[in-house]
Amino acid sequence: MAGTSQATGVAARVVAANVLDGVLHHGRSLKAGLGVALPALPDPRDRALVEAICFAALRIRHRADAALAAWIPSPLPKRDAPLRALLLAGFAQLDPLGLPAHAALAATVDAARAMGRAHQAKLVNALLRRAQRDGLPEGDWRDLWPSWLRGRLRSDWPDAVDAIVAGSANQAPTWLRVNRLRGTRDGYRQRLLDAGIAATAPGGFEDALLIEGSLPVAQLPGFGEGDVSVQDGSAQQVADTLALPAGARVLDACAAPGGKAAHLLERDPTLRLVALDVDPARLRKVGDNFARLHVGAQATLHAADAVDADGWWDGEPFDAILLDAPCSATGIIRRQPDVLLHRRERDLDALVLVQASLLDALWPLLRPGGTLAYVTCSILDAENAAQASAFLARTPDAEALPLGEAYGRPAGPGRQRLPGEQACDGFFYTIFRRGVDDARVT
Structure with a gap:
């Protein structure tokens, strides 16, 4: 032995x-x-x-x-x-x-x-x-950050560089999302305690439990049965940004691996959800997650490029669109430390163009009065506040809705959480509403 x-x-x-x-x-x-x-x-x-x-x-x-x-x-x-x-x-x-x-x-x-x-x-x-x-x-952990990225931090967040570096260097805790279709948060917390696992219920995160350090999913009671998922608090708050009526038609435009779409369905199984991803293999993971969590039986999954609406859209407008856009992932370095090795400044320029093309392509698919959530796991202004502001400037029937302090600090028309704040990943949120009859809704 x-x-x-x-x-x-x-x-x-x-x-x-x-x-x-x-x-x-x-x-x-x-x-x-x-x-x-x-x-x-x-x-x-x-x-x-x-x-x-x-x-x-x-x-x-x-x-x-x-x-x-x-x-x-x-x-x-x-x-x-x-x-x-x-x-x-x-x-x-x-x-x-x-x-x-x-x-x-x-x-x-x-x-x-x-x-x-x-x-x-x-x-x-x-x-x-x-x-x-x-x-x-x-x-000095800052030495791991490439010079171009250090320059961006000094430009975008001059008073928070050290906090960003420190927050990105620390090991992330384990955030859990309790599937409210399968039980309550308090009930699942007790199951964890019975298994010898201490967890807290952080305020402002309705479905979340927080465990210090890392924990293999095999140790989570009922994980395989769909009772719980692992998802950072910042990602969980995306569901809070979309106030959806029952039966709303919702598009998740870059859905894989499906955590945010599944969260919406856990909260309201009546949603008519369409999940897209350009990569068929990644889209299969969305279906696998839906199956484990017992959601999405009526959801539609398309392996398609969201920019090419003619290839997948049936012509019925959406009440809400979630665009979790491809980004530099600079807000989740504590979970993906290799970002500092592989990300290049030229990558950022390309990502900014992709994000803008997605916003422009998806906006016409939204019904008047509907909302589009533009979110990233980036901390860079070019992908976040500047991107959102540029979209507003070229889109007359779009307005940004206010978001509260629960989503982080003000950043242009949205909110930015920096890595480690509230024990969460770095994340950016903006909510756009489409005006009725091309007039701004006030």
Whole structure:
């Protein structure tokens, strides 16, 4: 049994190193890498370990690289990129994860051998032992942010740069959304307590429970049965922005993976919801989520480009449209730390054009008096306040409806929450209403 446990521990370290190698050196996204790697691990404890190592390693890579620069005589060559990834995985186990040092060192050294790097096992052992003894050098997390993005922060949020960086560096808590079709929030909180899991019910989030730290969904009572979902508080508040009458016709224009659409249906199963996504594989995840949560039996799912309405729209106007637009994801770096590695300034220019084209294409599909929620998980003005203001300037029959302080600080015609505020992700909200007969509604 001990041998099996040790072998499994080594396999988890190898998987973590391979995922990190893809993210750090081959431009792969962490989400995609974990999506492929985790299902291959049969033990849920190993899946949780790999995920924790990868996130922690990306958060401390500035400190890890400083250690390598100080502790080895010359930089590692490109052919040793997998070794660098393994060393980052090893450092992360010691700090910040705080795993038992003996087990972390032994399994990581054995992982080097399993990766065909037996000749470097002694180096791995020596470096990890030094990290255990001396600790990693301290560093400034701002150093992980590319210069163009630091410039945007200073321009957009001059008084909040340090708070944004700190909020993005911290591990996100686990936000739960209780399916009100399956039970009450208080009832589910008691089920968690019975399972030994403490949760709070934060004010201003009707369906939410908050758990400190990360928690595998396998440990959530009734997750597989659809009693609960994992969804950040900022994303949950999107449902609050749309006051929908029973039976309203609603479009979720960029729906995958379906959390926001499912939340709307949990609140009102009578909604006539249309869910779009340009990627058929991602759209299937929407259907899978609906099935798990027992919602959307009457929903319509289209694999289509929202901009090309002629390819999917039946001509009946919508009472409400949700546009959770493709964006830079700069508000969710605490959940996707690889954004700092992969996002480029030219990406932002392209995203701004996509967002504008979506707004312009979807607006004519909204009935007079209807509302369109434009939301992003970005903290950049170009995608948020500036984008919303530009839309108002070129759209005579659009007006922005006021949103309260519950959605964050004022930002042009909308509201912006910065990362970590109210323990939430960074998020932008604007609600546009279409005037009746091309006249502004006041």
